[in-house]
Amino acid sequence: MTDDDDGRAALATAIALSERLDLRLVLAYVRDGIPARRLARLAAEHGVGDRAEQRSGTGDPAMLIGRIAAEEGADLIVVGARARGRLRRGLDGRLADQLGSETPVPVLIAPALTSG
Amino acid sequence: MRSPLSVFWRVFAVNAGLLGVLAALLLFSPVEIDAPIRPVQALIIVLGLMLTLAANGYLLRRALDPLERLAQRMETVDLLRPGQRLQILRDDEISRVVIAFNRMLDRLESERRQSGRRILLAQEAERVGIARDLHDEVGQVLTGVLLQLGALEERAPEHRAEIAEAKQTVRRAFDEVRRISSELRPEMLEQLGLVSALTELTTTFARVSGIGVERRFDQSLPTLAPETELAVYRIAQESLTNVARHAQATRVTVALEQGYDSVVLRVVDDGSGFDGEPAEHGGLRSMRERALLIGGALAIKPAVPTGVDVRLEVPAIEAVHPVGVAR
Ligand SMILES: Nc1ncnc2c1ncn2[C@@H]1O[C@H](COP(=O)(O)OP(=O)(O)OP(=O)(O)O)[C@@H](O)[C@H]1O
Ligand SMILES: [Mg+2]
Numbered sequence: 001m002t003d004d005d006d007g008r009a010a011l012a013t014a015i016a017l018s019e020r021l022d023l024r025l026v027l028a029y030v031r032d033g034i035p036a037r038r039l040a041r042l043a044a045e046h047g048v049g050d051r052a053e054q055r056s057g058t059g060d061p062a063m064l065i066g067r068i069a070a071e072e073g074a075d076l077i078v079v080g081a082r083a084r085g086r087l088r089r090g091l092d093g094r095l096a097d098q099l100g101s102e103t104p105v106p107v108l109i110a111p112a113l114t115s116g
Numbered sequence: 117m118r119s120p121l122s123v124f125w126r127v128f129a130v131n132a133g134l135l136g137v138l139a140a141l142l143l144f145s146p147v148e149i150d151a152p153i154r155p156v157q158a159l160i161i162v163l164g165l166m167l168t169l170a171a172n173g174y175l176l177r178r179a180l181d182p183l184e185r186l187a188q189r190m191e192t193v194d195l196l197r198p199g200q201r202l203q204i205l206r207d208d209e210i211s212r213v214v215i216a217f218n219r220m221l222d223r224l225e226s227e228r229r230q231s232g233r234r235i236l237l238a239q240e241a242e243r244v245g246i247a248r249d250l251h252d253e254v255g256q257v258l259t260g261v262l263l264q265l266g267a268l269e270e271r272a273p274e275h276r277a278e279i280a281e282a283k284q285t286v287r288r289a290f291d292e293v294r295r296i297s298s299e300l301r302p303e304m305l306e307q308l309g310l311v312s313a314l315t316e317l318t319t320t321f322a323r324v325s326g327i328g329v330e331r332r333f334d335q336s337l338p339t340l341a342p343e344t345e346l347a348v349y350r351i352a353q354e355s356l357t358n359v360a361r362h363a364q365a366t367r368v369t370v371a372l373e374q375g376y377d378s379v380v381l382r383v384v385d386d387g388s389g390f391d392g393e394p395a396e397h398g399g400l401r402s403m404r405e406r407a408l409l410i411g412g413a414l415a416i417k418p419a420v421p422t423g424v425d426v427r428l429e430v431p432a433i434e435a436v437h438p439v440g441v442a443r
Pocket of ligand 2: 358
């Protein structure tokens with residue numbers, strides 16, 4: 001998860017998917033310098049506080065997410081539609097695109113939430 | 117592959133294009149410049165210049181961006197977390213460097229794998245040797261001492277109590293030798309399989325460390341290759357050693373679960389855990405090394421609410437899909 005709105009969209013999609021398919025859920029919060037506490041709070045808000053595993057880290061988001069996906073043996077990565085990687089990459093910075101070169105794990109792009 | 121232009125020509129074209137546009141504007145637009153320049157004219161020139169510089173900067177940055185990513189990747193590459201490659205977007209000098217870099221990573225990773233395998237094999241062989249020596253040599257000596265004490269007991273019945281105590285001490289030493297040599301060489305693993313070996317490991321761990329162990333082993337697990345079983349065992353062993361040494365935990369859960377074409381080992385303690393990423397010394401490095409060699413995915417992360425959660429997913433023998441990015 002990166003942006004707040006996008007993060008929530010991705011989170012909602014990932015939770016729904018993991019419930020329906022009975023999949024393990026690992027949440028990753030990789031925005032520069034934001035403490036792990038926020039991830040725990042977000043998870044609790046969405047009612048998956050004790051079910052979801054939580055990872056956080058600082059650094060290049062695409063690279064970190066790729067690494068976490070590898071470590072967790074992930075089957076699928078869910079990101080928000082407008083989630084960004086490095087800001088200074090400007091227009092090329094869409095996280096979903098960058099992930100293409102970082103990991104062989106399929107990436108699912110969650111559309112922005114229309115309500116809530 | 118977007119354009120076959122080289123970086124040189126792309127930079128050249130960007131500048132030539134921008135200068136051309138400026139020249140065309142000056143030539144064909146009704147803009148005139150008076151001898152003592154008027155403020156509006158000066159403003160137009162300054163704006164035009166700023167626009168040109170901005171466009172130039174943006175286009176150059178795009179052209180050189182892959183270089184920056186390459187440099188960044190070169191600095192952060194970690195051979196124990198393989199599989200990261202840079203994407204080739206264009207067909208130019210930079211992408212030739214990127215391709216060469218990716219190939220170099222291929223080579224380095226495969227060499228790393230080979231040397232890692234050699235080191236681990238040598239280490240296991242050495243452990244087997246030490247275990248044998250301990251068991252055979254020290255074990256023989258201790259057995260001898262026991263026999264001598266027995267003989268002494270018959271000859272000097274008045275010292276029976278002291279001799280019985282000495283025998284007890286020798287037996288404890290004998291047990292200790294047996295424990296250490298089975299730690300060095302998990303014979304259980306070869307003879308009775310992973311579940312029995314882990315049961316023994318955790319039982320001994322609970323007795324020696326005083327930390328409560330909860331075992332959760334799935335009833336039927338897919339078959340694992342022998343070297344995979346050894347890796348799972350060693351990683352569990354190293355994780356438990358870390359729990360005893362660093363965690364100040366009261367409980368640790370050791371689980372062996374069936375995954376999708378895989379087996380998942382988990383060692384979760386309720387201790388103090390670590391902040392952010394732990395410094396990786398010999399223990400964690402060798403865990404990563406072992407996971408890498410058998411194509412497993414290893415995550416070492418904070419547990420919820422506290423403690424450390426070690427998760428290792430290894431491919432079963434009949435697995436079709438490799439786990440994670442290990443290739
Ligand atoms: N279960 C744990 N609980 C808390 N901290 C841990 C745990 N496991 C590892 N750590 C932290 O991670 C660090 C690295 O562990 P690692 O096993 O690589 O090295 P080590 O145990 O210090 O030395 P060794 O090379 O002998 O294993 C430890 O120093 C410790 O700070
Ligand atoms: Mg250690």
